[in-house]
Amino acid sequence: MNKQCFLTVVLFFSFLVNILSVSAGNPASEKIFEGKPVINAPQITGNYPSTPFIFYIPTSGQRPMEWSVDKLPKGLKLNPETGIISGTIASKGDYTVTLKAKNALGTCEQKMIIRIGDELLLTPPMGWNSWNTFGRHLTEELVLQTADAMIANGMRDLGYSFINIDDFWQLPERGSDGHLQIDKTKFPRGIKYVADYLHERGFKLGIYSDAADKTCGGVCGSYGYEEVDAKDFASWGVDLLKYDYCNAPAGRVEAMNRYAKMGKALRATDRSIVFSICEWGQREPWKWAKEVGGHLWRVSGDIGDVWNREANQMGGLRGILNILEINAPLNEYAGPAGWNDPDMLVVGIGGKSMSIGSESEGCTQEQYKSHFGLWCMMASPLLCGNDVRNMNDSTLQILLDKDLIAINQDMLGKQAERSIRADYYDVWVKPLADGRKAVACFNRTNSPQVVELNTQTVEDLSLNQVYSLDTRTTVDTTKGIIVKLAPYQCKIYICGEAKKK
Template sequence: MLRFGLCVFFFLFLPNNVKLLDNGLARTPPMGWMSWGYYMCGDKCKEKPEKCLDEKLILSVVDAFYNEGYQEAGYEYIIIDDCWSEQKRDKNRRLVPDKKRFPRGMRFIADYIHARGLKFGMYTNIAAKTCMLYPGSRGYFDIDAKTFAEWGVDYLKVDGCFVEEDFLNIAYIKLGQHLNNTGRPMVYSCSWPYYIQYIHHKKPDYKAIAPHCNMWRNYHDVYLSWEAVKIIIQHYAEEYGVLSAHHGPGMWNDPDMIIFGTNSLTESQSRVHLAVYVMLSAPILLSCDMSKVTAYEKKLLLNLDLIAVGQDRLGIMAKPHSLEYGVTLWVKRHLPMKGDIYHSYSFAIVNFDSEQHLIHFFPKVYGIDSADGYTVMDVFSGEFLRNVTLHDPMQVTVPPDDVIMYTFFPL
């Protein structure tokens, strides 16, 4: 911890040597698609063609975003995760895309994406190898940053496998400097706090991390099950006090991907998954075969009232309140405002119990304060239910593994 403290002191208080991340990006949480959650490594194309990470897959996601309304709803980043490269660098020490799976290279994919008004993301690791043992960036930060910039990358996910704690605490800062130096703005997604906490068993210093990354993973990977989603949501409820303090425009906690389109969730579980993520102001990154997104999942993903809560410019992380066994009320203050005084509020009542619950609560207790009252909208249906005063209670029945979500707009 002493060495970590010295590293942090060095980088925070010697501005002539270290620049903070300065890209002006991710002022709202990024939205898009990432390959890992569903396709994983995706390099066994002969054995598992349905899980092949290749050019055809990436272009199919681009076309789905462009043609099916996702782009208009705010989904813009298409991100290739681990296992995209050849096993060796070229003679100039540059990374090389897998020649069979990406025959026209990454610049071709970037140009295809950019021509449709979307953005391109890629992956590396700060170690010598990636988590799946492909070439990593350690020793090549300058070369790789320039390569990603030349390829037209707009978003870089950077993992932290296989590195010692001392290097971890400086590597993300150094790589961020090299990304800044390219002159190409790239959303910088770090895994710094995850590896500090779960590999090196120390408490992450978010005050030191936040100025150097646009977003960061701080909990385990999601996998394709409802239990995995629940565990992540419960972690964010338990760690709210720590995680909310350094979270907002340009710097986001990342609870990992949305697992729609994988046949893993019921409709009610899908509601919970997306509702809590937007309440958290979390990145919304799908990972799936886009052709397998169900009609109901697509309806949720394109629900602009839901997206508006997640993309609110204030970027406040919803606060959890335990109401009774299995039931949590998440409360988020956001725009629009009335007269620059009274905020709107969203309330998401999440029931993880196996039985339905009849819930009573007074919104005034959780922050609403306009004496003229509020009009209440059901976020999932888009219907305005009724107007309420500061003194009116709310009563709602929440089924098991489900959520009821309301937005209160000041009158």
């Protein structure tokens, strides 16, 4: 047995052990690994020319699974036993491939576009970030365990691909050689080891720095060393940089200059590195972030694990409802390769956080469900902040909702527009690539509400065929739709008939 075959066998048996241990007692996870194959979103992905490409084909269904790809472009290869496509494509262009998955119960085919050019992040990023639960208490072990858990609980098979290390991975002072110093008590084998571990499993690695001498946590930032740090990130195998703006000048021009320096430095590396601009919306980054190389930009201050709180209250953390209001009018600025970022998901944290726990009491299950649904409608990044190694089934059911994720990952890349803001409820509309519309009815209050959904409620709304994500059934629309909403509930419908391909 050669080394590659041995590694594949080891990974497969490790995967089976993880499924049995992590999904035990979690029906949501168990369902991901049942039935015929289903290849999930995204249906388009982007990469720069002549830079490493990696993509795991997210596939639900019974294991073992075998994958194949038709018309895979020159320079790429597929591991049929792991479902990971890797390699390098030199020439720009759109390459339409057919992904195939096969298990003992059947087969599935899905077309996907691999776009090689000047754009990344053609759908919103999905994954996990260390900050909201763990803060400064991140370690190499935590990151590796998180990756293993996201494989075992089915998250990877629904498109969660980024695993992002936030603040406190580095030491307070830059080394005498001018390079950032990795905190070896937390990452004894270095960042490259972590990146290699993630890449072998089809994940991508995100890392954190700041456009000043010091980060928000007071460790070493990247100001004045943009090229040095970008080259180091690339050499370690980093795929995303979250770039904060603590301890930096307040002016917009200075912020743009600092972000442009890092954006240029990242683009000059030999990797396709996503650039996440984190200046909290104070300088309206939605108007300039793409110009300086950004692929997503925060629209507000930090989110708290709380439903409703203005920023002037304890800790400056905003509630879910408050950030929703900030992001609502910004839909025109979002689209493929450039996304409004209303901050990470707090689903499932439940007030148990090492970094924001003292300021966030947690939310109800209904509020977490609405949080996830609205972020999907707004084409927001879906970056979980909870401990994915230890989730109850209720949290998993939210995070593994393939219908909502498909709305978020829709190729058209439209952020939902709030078409109605009544006294007590909202109606949001998101056009989809197949000609249908996703419509969300959201109760902002703590008392039940009723919304009538018809062509007067939403202009040009087709009720010929309506699918309810609440009941997972087709709705009888002969008399319109009367939507009954519990307190803080959000119900989402797919309206219309899909265009024939």
